[in-house]
Amino acid sequence: MHSLIIHMSTSTQRRPNADRLLEDLPNARLIEAVDGRDPAQVSDVTVLPGTLHRPHYPFALRPAEIGVFQSHRRCWQRIIDEGWDHAVIVEDDLRIDPARFASALKLLAPHMRPGMYVRLPIKPRETSGEVVAQSGDMRLIVPRVIGLQCVCQVVGRDAAKRLLAGSERIDRPVDTWLQMHWITGQPVHTLLPNGNAEIAGEIGGSTIQTKTPVTGKLAREWKRAIYRARLWAHPQKG
Template identity: 45%
Template sequence: MKTQAMIIHLARATARRAQVAAMQERLPLPAEVVDAVDGQQLAELQKHAYQPRLSQPRYPFELRLSEIAVFHSHRRCWQRIVDQGLDAALILEDDLQFDADIFPPALSLALDHLRPGDFIRLPIKERGTPVEVIASNGPARLLAYDRVGLGMQAQLVSRGAAEALLAASEQFDRPVDDFVQMQWLHGARVLTVWPSGVQEVSGDLGGSLNSRKTGGFEKLRREILRPIYRHRMARRAAQYQNASRQG
């Protein structure tokens, strides 16, 4: 299987260059650095790809330029999978480290059981409830969850999934991890390996580059609207899973 890793790295984040080099050295796959789309330098066409209120359930917040850029960075990786004729790519953020005991069997499990059209998450936190154990390797289990968790730190993306995600995201209305949750929209099968052995070290590198600063009113608004949105997404995910089982 033709597979490689892609590390998304923002060129102006010079403090992370040593971290990127360390990741390339430690990964068991050949790894290329993919230039992240810079939210401070978005082209007009990239800005216009963001179209609020496209899909149900409605996403209740306006995207920041940095969130639009993150989505385009992942689309860039999905496009590279297709253009390079890869069977799959391990797409990574640039602020990760890997547990030497857990990550190798977790990645092997994902690679061994990847099917065309699969998107396999290797998250830093477990979210949701497992509904099916598909396979295991040592401590790692390949799982289907009641709903797809948030976070895009590490994922193994097949070419079929990349094609489906690209086709469904020419325009988008929410952050990329919220979009991936919408299996009913893009059609890729999303699974999770847990534990993954993937750890985030952004705090040691100066913090996240995509942090949000909000005033009191906006913070209150988000605290009210976020659980409503998550409830609607969970209900839609349950409907999708029920229909999939019956089909």
């Protein structure tokens, strides 16, 4: 098993945690994150308004979201280039429980295939459509609706190829796009609980979230609720 840690070398507050992940994850290496605020780094990215796929995405992509999407695409390409069957991909604000993480990988090992994408999320929000495997309180499931965030996942080589081919043009954040399995053609599994935690607040805050006025926040939440309701019309099936 190999591991890729998305980290921007200028993010000095996050470097200690990135170094900890280098020690805690199997065969880990850093992958330089794409800075979406730098026009030179995203000059080859085709960004469209949220009308590329249905349901339409009601928000404009922020530069940081573009950078995160391209950073994950960079990791998918690395898996292909290295010829790995699969690899762990994490963001540098992840904290793992090494013992629990090892147990999660042990549970996953006999089931992982190059065509699989498995989330190890920090929040147990998904409802199971099928239980694939279980050990103690830990379960590998096919969630009905795929959760948000890409803090930690295991991605197979064939899945990486499929996702790269499907994301040459983007119109929404990477985690939101991955929810659309009927568009990507990529089923997504989830492994919970796994001991993972997000610690962005301890190391300088989120690189994506921005402050929104109260009136704008209410309108945004209303649009988000409508969008989520439309996602429920496309549940994953085991």
